[in-house]
Amino acid sequence: MYDINKIREDFPILSRKIYNRPLVYLDNGATTQKPRCVVEAMVDEYYNVNANVHRGVHFLSQQATDLHEASRETVRAFINARSTNEILFTRGTTESINLLAFSFGEAFIHEGDEIIVSTMEHHSNIVPWQMMCERKGAKLRVIPMFDNGELDMDAYKRLFSKTTRLVCCAHVSNVLGTVNPVKDIITIAHEHNVPVLIDGAQSTPHFKVDMQELDCDFFAFSGHKIYGPTGVGVLYGKEDWLDKLPPYQGGGEMIKNVSFEKTTYNELPYKFEAGTPDYVATHALAKALDYVSALGMDNIYAHEQELTRYAMERMSQIDGMRFIGTPSHKDAVISFLVGNIHHLDMGTLLDRLGIAVRTGHHCAEPLMRRLGIEGTVRASFGLYNTKEEVDALVAGIERVAKMF
Numbered sequence: 001m002y003d004i005n006k007i008r009e010d011f012p013i014l015s016r017k018i019y020n021r022p023l024v025y026l027d028n029g030a031t032t033q034k035p036r037c038v039v040e041a042m043v044d045e046y047y048n049v050n051a052n053v054h055r056g057v058h059f060l061s062q063q064a065t066d067l068h069e070a071s072r073e074t075v076r077a078f079i080n081a082r083s084t085n086e087i088l089f090t091r092g093t094t095e096s097i098n099l100l101a102f103s104f105g106e107a108f109i110h111e112g113d114e115i116i117v118s119t120m121e122h123h124s125n126i127v128p129w130q131m132m133c134e135r136k137g138a139k140l141r142v143i144p145m146f147d148n149g150e151l152d153m154d155a156y157k158r159l160f161s162k163t164t165r166l167v168c169c170a171h172v173s174n175v176l177g178t179v180n181p182v183k184d185i186i187t188i189a190h191e192h193n194v195p196v197l198i199d200g201a202q203s204t205p206h207f208k209v210d211m212q213e214l215d216c217d218f219f220a221f222s223g224h225k226i227y228g229p230t231g232v233g234v235l236y237g238k239e240d241w242l243d244k245l246p247p248y249q250g251g252g253e254m255i256k257n258v259s260f261e262k263t264t265y266n267e268l269p270y271k272f273e274a275g276t277p278d279y280v281a282t283h284a285l286a287k288a289l290d291y292v293s294a295l296g297m298d299n300i301y302a303h304e305q306e307l308t309r310y311a312m313e314r315m316s317q318i319d320g321m322r323f324i325g326t327p328s329h330k331d332a333v334i335s336f337l338v339g340n341i342h343h344l345d346m347g348t349l350l351d352r353l354g355i356a357v358r359t360g361h362h363c364a365e366p367l368m369r370r371l372g373i374e375g376t377v378r379a380s381f382g383l384y385n386t387k388e389e390v391d392a393l394v395a396g397i398e399r400v401a402k403m404f
C-alpha cells in the first residue's frame with residue numbers, strides 16, 4: 001500500500017506555503033526533504049546519547065559507537081555489500097569520489113595512463129579525476145553520447161587500451177534522467193581487467209541497488225539525496241581494492257600505532273575515516289534507509305515512474321516544449337526548455353507560484369556544451385510527489401509561457 005497522503009504527513013516541510021501558495025517541491029535531484037524519523041533521530045541523539053565514538057570506555061561513548069556501527073550495517077544491507085569493511089562513511093558523493101581519486105591515483109596511476117568518464121558526468125565525477133590526472137600525468141577519455149541522452153556503447157568499447165586504469169560513470173544522469181546500462185559498462189570494463197566506479201547519487205534514492213549483483217568495484221552516494229541528513233555519504237569499495245589503497249587523510253581513528261619514526265594504519269574501514277565522523281548523521285542516515293526500505297524501493301520506483309510518465313505526457317502537450325534527454329530508460333528527472341524562454345526566467349516565475357525547480361547547468365557544463373545549450377529547467381521527483389503537483393507544474397509552465 002502506497003498511501004501518498006500518509007507519506008506526505010511524515011514530511012512537515014511539505015505543508016509549508018511559499019508566497020501564500022502550497023509548496024510544490026520538485027528539486028529532489030538537488031536534495032530531498034527529511035521525514036520526521038530522521039530529524040527526530042538527530043535531536044534524540046544530541047539530547048540523550050551524544051559522545052565521541054570509538055574512543056571512550058564510558059557508557060555514552062559506547063552507545064554512540066554502537067549506533068554509528070549499526071548504521072554501517074544498515075548501509076551494508078541496503079546496498080547488499082558483502083561486508084561492513086566495504087562501507088566507508090564520507091561527507092557525500094563528492095568526498096567519496098575525491099577519496100578514491102586520491103588513493104587510487106597514488107597507488108595505481110602513472111604517466112600516460114587513462115581514465116574513462118562519460119559525457120554526462122556531474123562535475124564531481126570529472127574534476128577529481130582531472131586533478132589526479134594533472135598530478136600523475138594521466139589522461140581522461142570520454143564516452144560520447146547520442147542526442148537522446150544515451151551513451152554510445154560501441155564508442156565506449158573502443159576507448160579501452162593497454163593503459164586504461166579505471167572507468168567512472170553515473171548510474172543515473174542528474175540532468176537527463178538517463179539510467180545508464182551500468183551492468184554492461186562494468187562487464188565490458190572487467191573484460192579488460194579495469195575496475196569501475198559508479199556514481200550512485202541519483203540512483204540510490206529511486207530504485208534498489210545491489211553491489212553484488214552490479215559487481216562494480218566502487219560506488220558512491222549521498223545521504224541528503226535519499227531523505228537523510230546533509231554532510232554524510234558513502235563510498236563502497238570491494239575489500240580487495242580497499243586493502244590495496246593508501247589512506248586519503250591522516251589523523252585520529254585511521255591509525256594503529258603512531259611514532260615519529262613510523263605510523264601504521266588501522267584496518268578497514270577505519271583506515272579511510274580520519275577524525276571524528278559525523279556519527280549523528282550516520283545514525284540518521286540509517287533511519288532514512290529504514291524509512292525508504294519500509295515503503296519499499298520497488299514501490300517508490302513504481303510511484304515515481306508513473307509520475308514521470310504522466311508528467312512527460314502532460315508536458316509534451318505544451319507549445320514549444322523541448323525535452324532535454326529522451327532515453328528509453330529514464331528516471332524521475334525531467335529537463336526541459338520552452339520556446340525561447342530563458343531557463344532562469346522560467347525557474348524564477350515558477351518559484352513565484354510556489355513551485356521549486358532547478359535551473360542552470362546542473363554542475364554538468366561539459367554535457368551542456370555537448371547539447372549546445374547553456375542550461376535547462378529541471379523538475380525532479382521524490383517519493384512524496386503527486387499527480388496534482390505535476391498538474392500545478394504544467395499549469396505554471398503554461399502561465400509563464402503566456403507571459404512571453
Ligand code: PLP
Nearest residue numbers: 092093094122124174201202222
Ligand atoms: N553526482 C551526481 C550525479 C549528482 O547529481 C550530484 C549532486 O547533485 C553529485 C554527484 C554530488 O553530490 P554531493 O553534492 O552530495 O556530494
